[in-house]
Amino acid sequence: MAKKIKAQYDHNLRKKRLLYLSVYFFLACFFVYFIRPYYIISILAVLVPPAIVNFLWIKKERAKILMFSIISVLLFAPPVELMTRLVNVWDVQSIFPRPFGLIPLENMLFAFLNFFWVLSFYEYFIDRDRTRRISKKIKYLIGLYIMFSALIFGLFFYNKNLVGANYFTLSFFVLILPSVFIFTREPFLIKKTILPTLFFAFIFFVYEIVSLQIGSWWWPGSYMYTFIIGGKILPLDDVVIWYFLSTPALIGGYEFFVDDHK
Secondary structure, eight states, X not given: OHHHHHHHHHHHHHHXXXXXXXXXXXXXXXXXXXXXXXXXXXXXXXXXXXXXXXXXXXSSSHHXXXXXXXXXXXXXXXXXXXXXXXXXXXXXXXXXXXXXGTOOHHHHHXXXXXXXXXXXXXXXXXXXXXXXXOOTTHHHHHHHHHHHHHHHHHHHHHHGGGTOOOHHHHHIIIIIHHHHHHHHHSGGXXXXXXXXXXXXXXXXXXXXXXXXXXXXXXXXXXXXXXXXXXXXXXXXXXXXXXXXXXXXXXXXXXXXHTSOOO
């Protein structure tokens, strides 16, 4: 009986906390829409507080999530950003010097939060924050990251024309192929990605529309299909790849290489 009461209490608490995250996010989006701050201030105001609060709700898996997020933003995010900036897939408002003249440092913070908040959300709301050791497979992930980063930066210094990649090329190699490999081996993980994917698809959409309208980011390249929202271009490529492919790929990679893939 006590277990049932506790389970119901935990369930109700999670529902309330999900509402808290959503309410804060919307209020913060309204705030930045009206004051129109720099992109970095927008990130700090809208995304950092709910990510940190969600992270603090976790009691047992903090170190694992933080480590994965730091490793990914240091070894994986920069070459991805470099590849896309070389062909103008996207660009953002930047007030800091850009490494190689291309990589916005603001996007490195955004990438970190994309890993950090999504996984904090997943652990708390879906995986229930159970104590588990870091998988020995993480060494393979780090090795893949290092090889990927070395390849892209090596080609960049040799001939940068060999490095640029559009949305489809990038997503095929860094999202689609890894996801097919992981989810065909562990198909039961797919259902665990549904709620995080839907939640963050909505979060990404709202934040993206606000960011478009205040000039935080824009799309200057060529795409499969584009929507015009408030006079601004929103590519279908971005909607499909970032909203609906990146979150499952992130969770699948985390479970397979760092957690217990259960």
